[in-house]
Amino acid sequence: MGEFISLTEARARGLPRYFTGKPCKHGHISERFVGDTHCVTCKLARNKKFYENNREQQQASQRDYNRRNSEKRAIASVKYRKAHPEVSAAASRRYRAKNPHFAKYTRDLSRARGLGCIPKWFGELDELAFTEAIDLFKRRTKMTGIAWEIDHIVPMKSKWVCGFHTWFNIRVIPQKINRSKHNRPELLGPLDWIPLI
Numbered sequence: 001m002g003e004f005i006s007l008t009e010a011r012a013r014g015l016p017r018y019f020t021g022k023p024c025k026h027g028h029i030s031e032r033f034v035g036d037t038h039c040v041t042c043k044l045a046r047n048k049k050f051y052e053n054n055r056e057q058q059q060a061s062q063r064d065y066n067r068r069n070s071e072k073r074a075i076a077s078v079k080y081r082k083a084h085p086e087v088s089a090a091a092s093r094r095y096r097a098k099n100p101h102f103a104k105y106t107r108d109l110s111r112a113r114g115l116g117c118i119p120k121w122f123g124e125l126d127e128l129a130f131t132e133a134i135d136l137f138k139r140r141t142k143m144t145g146i147a148w149e150i151d152h153i154v155p156m157k158s159k160w161v162c163g164f165h166t167w168f169n170i171r172v173i174p175q176k177i178n179r180s181k182h183n184r185p186e187l188l189g190p191l192d193w194i195p196l197i
Contacts, residue, residue, distance in 0.1 A: 010034050101134045108150075112165035117156040119164055129167030137172045147175035155183040 003019065010018035017031040017040065024030065024039035031040045051058050066073065081088040096103035112118050130150070137148035151173045154163025163169045 007032075007034065007037065101138060105130055105134060105150075109165065112156055115156050115162070117162065117165045119166065122166060126165075126167045129170065133170055133172055140172060148172055149175045149178045151178045151181075158183040 004021055005013075005015070005018050006020065007018050011034055016034055018034055019031045021029060024032070024042055026039070026042055028039050028041040030042075032038060033040060033043065109118075133150045137150060140148045149172070150170050152163050152165070153169050153171055154161055156163055156165060
């Protein structure tokens, strides 16, 4: 545990917790909060139980908070990454390894921003469409045994035309077809890919 420190001393030093080494009524030898003197372990267990019993409500509340504070959270995230580059890089590597499809979506989104292919009205519908497309190509890959990818119908970068990174400009097609067309705007019909597999 941490260093032994009384409640009085912790308050004097402006600390959020103190530690006496004595067990709480549930037997935890843990730090206690200065504000209410409650055991940290007990409080974490209560919070976890409350979250598990109210998971959907808590997740909805978190999503709502994230939407309302997106700019504030983005600024805080940038500051944290600058202050902790190694920790951030390690977390990013773990996430990419665990979620390769969403990692690719993030890279595509970043590339689209760089190319100026994201319109001002890009929003929740577009994000939902890309999430659904990711789920679709994962399921098709599993069902058919061949790799599938999200394709921009009108390429984001091409000699002839540049398309938007939006819901109405994407489709899920076999990977080898997507890779073979490169940046050419080949407008296949909904089922035209079947004989090409």
